[in-house]
Structures are given as C-alpha cells and as structure tokens.
Amino acid sequence: MSFLLSAHSSHYPHEIFMDANATTPVLPALQELMSKVYQTHYGNPSSPHYAGIRAKRVLNDTRNAGAHLFACEPDQIIFMSGATEGINTAVLSVLQSYAGGKGKGCYLLYSATEHKAVPEALRHWNTLLQVEAEVMAIPVDREGQIDLEFLRAHVGDALMICTMGANNETGVYCDLAALEREIRALRSDIPWLVDCVQMLGKRPIALGKTTIDYAPFSAHKLYGPKGVGALYVRTGAPFTPLQTGGGQERGLRGGTENVAGIAALGQIFTWLNDRAISPFQDSETLYGYRQTIIDALQSAFPKLTLNQPLDRSLATTINFSVAGYSSSELIAIFDAAGIRVSAGSACSTGGARSFVLDAMGLPTWQSEGAIRMSFGPAFSQADLDTLCERLTFIRDKITGANPWGQGALYIPDPMTSGSAWIMCRTTQQALALTDSPDVMQGIESCCPETDWQIQVWNKESQDFAGFRLHREANGVRITALATERSIQLTDAGIVVAHTPSPxxxxxxxxxxxxxxxxxxxxxxxxxxxxxxxxxxxxxxxxxxxxxxxxxxxxxxxxxxxxxxxxxxxxxxxxxxxxxxxxxxxxxxxxxxxxxxxxxxxxxxxxxx
CATH class of the missing domain: 3.40.250.10 (Rhodanese-like domain)
Known part of the structure; x- marks a missing residue:
C-alpha cells in the first residue's frame, strides 16, 4: 500500500490521456462530492433512521435524474457495479426460462463488433443453464453497421438479440430507431439488449420511448468512479436478480448500495440534463476538436488511414492505422511523447489485432496496426492545444535528420535479422551488407540527402567507418577497430556468446x-x-x-x-x-x- 500511495502522489503534467473509451479520470467536482457524501451521508440506505434516510435520498435523487435523462420511470433504473454486471443480469433474466435444453435449435444473436462482455455472458449462461442455444454473431459491413438481411433470416428463431449503441473501438454508432423498426416488424416479443456504455453523454438515449428491454451504463466512462453503474430495464421485461441478499433495490439487486458512487453518477445525470451547468462540451465543439486532431495526426503520419466512417461515429473517437507501423510501435511513439492511446478495447489487450476491424472486413495491416485515440466531452481547448503541440513534435522528430553521430553500425533487428549497414557521415557514404530492399529503404530513411553514395559489401575483408568486416562460414564478423570488440552476424541475427545472464x-x-x-x-x-x-x-x-x-x-x-x-x-x-x-x-x-x-x-x- 505504501508503494501505491507514493506512486500516485506524484503529478504527471506531461500526460495527455487519450484513452477515454477505456476509462476517464474522476473530475475534481465529483471527487469533492463523493468526499462530502462519505462524511455526511454515511448511513445504510436500508436503515430506517435519519442517517439511512439521508443516504436513501441520494439514491432517489440519482434515480430521478436518470429517469429524466432517459425519458423513463425511476423504478426502471437499477444501480449496479457497472455495465458488465448489467449485461450478465440481462442475459440471465432472459435465459433462465430456457434452462435444461429448452433453447435447443434457437439462436442467441449479438452484433459481431460487440464488446466481449456480451458474447462471453451469452456463452457462459447458455452453458451453465444448459440452454443449448447457438450463440451467433450478426455480421457487419465495412462501416460497422449490422447486416439486416442476416438479422431478418435469423431473428425469428432467436431467444435474444444484443446490439451496441456505439462501438467502443471505432465509435461507430447505430441508428437505433431504424434498427428498432426492423426488429419489431419481425419480432415484437424478442428481448433486446443495447450496450449504451459509450453513448452516455455523447448521443441522445430516450430509452423510455423505445422498446429496448435492457441498457447498461458505467459511471467511469464519463468521469465518474469505477465500480458503479446502472441497468435500465423496460417494464414487463423478464428479470431475474444476478445476486440476492438483503432486498436492496426493491429485491432486484442484493448488496448495500455504493452511495458515494451513485451520488457521482447522479451528478453526471444532472449535468447531462442541464447543459448550462455542465462541464461537457457540445457536440459541434467536439466534432471540431476531432477534425483538428485528425489533421494533426495526418501531418505527423502522412500514410495514416482512418478505420471508421466519420459521419457515423462519435465525435470523441478516432480509430486509425499507419502503413509500416504496428500498433505496438505506434503506442510506444505516443507513450514516449506523453500521449496515452490504446490498440482497442482495454478488456482485450492480449489480442494481436482488432476483432472489430476484422469483423468490418478491413485489411490485415489495418487490423494489426489499429490505434484508438479517444477523449471525453470534458476535453478542453487547452488539452487540444497541448495534444497538437506534441503531435507536431512527433512529426518534426520522426521526419527530421538522423541525430546519432557521424558514423554508425545499423542493425534494425539485432536478434532476428541479418540486415545491416554502416554509415559514415563525414564522407556521406553508406555500406550495405546486402542489397535487399529492406536495407536500402533503411539507409534512405537514415540519410534523406540526395548526394549519399551507397555501395554493397563484396564479401571480402574490408575496413569502413571504424569497423572491420570479415567473412565467416555462416555470416560476417564485425569488429570495432577502436575497442577490438566484435560480433558475429548471420542471416538469423546476432550470435550471442554463452555468457551468464545479466x-x-x-x-x-x-x-x-x-x-x-x-x-x-x-x-x-x-x-x-x-x-x-x-x-x-x-x-x-x-x-x-x-x-x-x-x-x-x-x-x-x-x-x-x-x-x-x-x-x-x-x-x-x-x-x-x-x-x-x-x-x-x-x-x-x-x-x-x-x-x-x-x-x-x-x-x-x-x-x-
């Protein structure tokens, strides 16, 4: 604990956090509110005394603010630990009626770009309850929109359908009204879950005016604390508590409520209900910010390709790839500049590529090199100016002259590749160990001047720019003349002598x-x-x-x-x-x- 306290006590003014779709920092106003609640509303909301009544009032106020925002009734909002709990509650509520093989021959439908919490919940409860339905992904097109023909062909035999309001990786949003017309024209009774996590504060969601049955939210996606959220449940929709206990939330979710966290969620709802007091930027401003960031990114990376349709995606999300860079290389570049970005969902960081972009049918290089840059609606002009300043710095440094001295031995992948060259800046000569395209491109990237002379090593012993090259049976030995240290380079990379591990x-x-x-x-x-x-x-x-x-x-x-x-x-x-x-x-x-x-x-x- 002492390490955590000392680590978090330092301030990082150099950090620009551009991974808001994963989480957001808690706004100071919400921190202050929660601190006050901890001190003054510490009672258990289920207790009958005044301390409990004060705490209960916080829950009621938040529920009322949420009901106003979502155009629904207050009792349709159930407080939970976050969206994942809400998703599992919704899936359990539907599937418990089909336990013991009653769902055999039917489908559990979800959009192919859904957050992994949804298909994992479907598979988990389908197996645990022995429903025996088939969990099936609905394909999407290159713009991330659901294949309506596939939906029409399968929804008649489905037990449940799950879709997204807005995608967490690409920001692509759905026309929920149009999708609702399609679904309800085919099945007026099918339970429908819509993941609304990324929509909160970014797109209007009048849930009470729709036939959506379940919609989960998480406070930490919009500057609130982690570990608190809500689930909207339409009146009449099947409901089974995921956890039972002391009858909290009208018996719908057991466990003492997180009063301080719910107070913060209530303040977020209040801000969204009254833009005059809100710290959040309006949609037009956010779209302007996004275009400014895109312009700066394209200046820094001329080969940048956007992976989303800008006219159908959130103002706060940019998903892109850069030809010639992997996502890990790009993350490292941004991280070095104090800009925090991600390769996709924070819940899927173990993957080598984006399953969302794969589902959209984008080329492999875009999927493997994808970067998500996301910001929240409290992003300011000052934040934008600092971000663009650092993107300009990256542009100037990456495209600038090589800074490493007058002569050097270059081996781009020392442990895996035999590609290498030596450069001498005093004579503007370069010696390539092979004439492979990779080596020639590497030399050109190091010396953009047009008057460099490039020669290819003839496999004979040769001294060049302070190094001696000597041919060996399976490669070349390169010796630094000043120190007489040497390495053996083969087609597979450096041969490292047997030495104790450092x-x-x-x-x-x-x-x-x-x-x-x-x-x-x-x-x-x-x-x-x-x-x-x-x-x-x-x-x-x-x-x-x-x-x-x-x-x-x-x-x-x-x-x-x-x-x-x-x-x-x-x-x-x-x-x-x-x-x-x-x-x-x-x-x-x-x-x-x-x-x-x-x-x-x-x-x-x-x-x-």
Missing amino acids: KLMAVSEFNCEQMTFIDVREQSEALAQYHEYPSPCLQTIPRALWCDYVLRAEPEGSPRPIFFCRSGNRATEVARLALSVGWQDACACNAAASEVFDWLRRQKTPVE
Whole structure:
C-alpha cells in the first residue's frame, strides 16, 4: 500500500490521456462530492433512521435524474457495479426460462463488433443453464453497421438479440430507431439488449420511448468512479436478480448500495440534463476538436488511414492505422511523447489485432496496426492545444535528420535479422551488407540527402567507418577497430556468446551516482521522446544502434550501466549482448521505462 500511495502522489503534467473509451479520470467536482457524501451521508440506505434516510435520498435523487435523462420511470433504473454486471443480469433474466435444453435449435444473436462482455455472458449462461442455444454473431459491413438481411433470416428463431449503441473501438454508432423498426416488424416479443456504455453523454438515449428491454451504463466512462453503474430495464421485461441478499433495490439487486458512487453518477445525470451547468462540451465543439486532431495526426503520419466512417461515429473517437507501423510501435511513439492511446478495447489487450476491424472486413495491416485515440466531452481547448503541440513534435522528430553521430553500425533487428549497414557521415557514404530492399529503404530513411553514395559489401575483408568486416562460414564478423570488440552476424541475427545472464535490477536498487541509465528504444520511440531527460546520467539508444553502442562505447571507469525499456526482455537482450562482447558489469532493469523515468524525475525534483 505504501508503494501505491507514493506512486500516485506524484503529478504527471506531461500526460495527455487519450484513452477515454477505456476509462476517464474522476473530475475534481465529483471527487469533492463523493468526499462530502462519505462524511455526511454515511448511513445504510436500508436503515430506517435519519442517517439511512439521508443516504436513501441520494439514491432517489440519482434515480430521478436518470429517469429524466432517459425519458423513463425511476423504478426502471437499477444501480449496479457497472455495465458488465448489467449485461450478465440481462442475459440471465432472459435465459433462465430456457434452462435444461429448452433453447435447443434457437439462436442467441449479438452484433459481431460487440464488446466481449456480451458474447462471453451469452456463452457462459447458455452453458451453465444448459440452454443449448447457438450463440451467433450478426455480421457487419465495412462501416460497422449490422447486416439486416442476416438479422431478418435469423431473428425469428432467436431467444435474444444484443446490439451496441456505439462501438467502443471505432465509435461507430447505430441508428437505433431504424434498427428498432426492423426488429419489431419481425419480432415484437424478442428481448433486446443495447450496450449504451459509450453513448452516455455523447448521443441522445430516450430509452423510455423505445422498446429496448435492457441498457447498461458505467459511471467511469464519463468521469465518474469505477465500480458503479446502472441497468435500465423496460417494464414487463423478464428479470431475474444476478445476486440476492438483503432486498436492496426493491429485491432486484442484493448488496448495500455504493452511495458515494451513485451520488457521482447522479451528478453526471444532472449535468447531462442541464447543459448550462455542465462541464461537457457540445457536440459541434467536439466534432471540431476531432477534425483538428485528425489533421494533426495526418501531418505527423502522412500514410495514416482512418478505420471508421466519420459521419457515423462519435465525435470523441478516432480509430486509425499507419502503413509500416504496428500498433505496438505506434503506442510506444505516443507513450514516449506523453500521449496515452490504446490498440482497442482495454478488456482485450492480449489480442494481436482488432476483432472489430476484422469483423468490418478491413485489411490485415489495418487490423494489426489499429490505434484508438479517444477523449471525453470534458476535453478542453487547452488539452487540444497541448495534444497538437506534441503531435507536431512527433512529426518534426520522426521526419527530421538522423541525430546519432557521424558514423554508425545499423542493425534494425539485432536478434532476428541479418540486415545491416554502416554509415559514415563525414564522407556521406553508406555500406550495405546486402542489397535487399529492406536495407536500402533503411539507409534512405537514415540519410534523406540526395548526394549519399551507397555501395554493397563484396564479401571480402574490408575496413569502413571504424569497423572491420570479415567473412565467416555462416555470416560476417564485425569488429570495432577502436575497442577490438566484435560480433558475429548471420542471416538469423546476432550470435550471442554463452555468457551468464545479466543481473535484473529493481527500481529500488538504483543509485544515480553509481549508475548510467541506458534507455533502449525503437528508433521511432527515441525520436518521439517528449519530455526532457530527468537525469544527466541517462542515455537513449535506439534499437538499430544497439550493436554500434556495445561495440564502441567505453563503459570502463564509468558508472555501472543498467539497460531498461518498455519491454524487460529487450533490456535483458541488450545487457546480455554487452556482456558477451566484453562489458564487465552490464545489468538490466525489470521495471517499465515509465517507472524508471518517474523514479529519475523524483530524484531530480523530490515529490513533497
């Protein structure tokens, strides 16, 4: 606990959080409100005394504010821990009637781009209750809209249908009125769940004027606390409590209510009901912000492709890919600039590609390289200006001249590829070890000048720009003439001699006076580093220059070198490479680069 407190006590003014579809920071006004509720409305809402009545009033006020917002009755709103609980409650409520095989031969329909909480809930309760229905995804088109022909062909045999109000990855929203007409023309009785999580505060949702049966919400998607939300349930819709207990929520959801969290949710509802007192920007302003961000992104990345139809998606969501970059590389670039983005849903970070974009039929490179940049309606002009400033910084750094000295050995993928070249800036000559397109493109990216002379190594012993190349049976040995350190490079990458594994160090073991910190980055990450280095004992080495550094640097007599980066594995690889060529005391850090930078920053300016 003490570590968590010390970590969160520091302030990060450099951070621009652009992952609002995953969660949002709690607004100060809501923090203050919750603190007050904790102090003054601490009673149990089920207690008959005045302290309990005061707490109960908070629940009633929030329910009334939600009813006004959704054009429904207050008793149609049930407080829950969030949307996932609401989804599971809705699915259980429908499927419990079909337990024991009564759903055999029928379908449980959901849109193919649905948040994974929905199909997982359908599969879970279908199996647990032995309903024996078939869980089936409704295909979508390239704009993320439901295939109505498929819907018409299968809804007649469906037990339930689940759709999204707005998609969490692409921001694509549904014309719920048009979809309602389609569904109800075919089945007036089918239970219908609509995930409205991303719609709150961004699209109008008069649920009481629709035939939607269930709609879940989460407060933390709109600047409220995590762990509180609500489920709208249409009068007459099947309902079975997911959890029972002391009869709270009129017996519909057992467990003592989170009064402070519900108060924050109520304030959000109140703001949405009265824009005059709301901290949220209007739709026109938000769409203007989005276009400004897109313009800045396209300036930084000319090969950027949008993965969403702008005229059918939320103003607060931008989903894009950049040709030649994976999503992990782009996240690293943005992270280095203090911009927090994601590759998709925060609940699906283990995936290598976007199942949403796959369902939309977009090309593999777009799915594997997708980035979601999302902001909330409280995003300000000052936030926008800072974001655009950093995107301009990224543009200038990535497209600028190479900053790493007059001559160097470049190996873009030291551990997996034999591609390499040597550059000499004093003579403006480059020596390519092969004439492969990857090598030639790499050289051109390092030297945009037109008068560079490029030659290809002829496989004979040769000295070039401080290195000696000597052909061996399965590759080439490259020796730095100044230090006589050497590496063996094969088609499969560097051959690392058998050496003891480097020591792994924790942040708590650091000592600025006795260590040199070496940030091992992808080239694009290093170029995009936004903040000033927090310590004079810090160096940054891009991946393509690992070998150049370990062959030519002079660590002897300097503080103990410790390598770190976003990936602990990468830091260990470089430290192991350094040991194999003769470094005496190379170590690796098992903490993330952001943790190391934060630690160094606190040493420079201690947190009070």
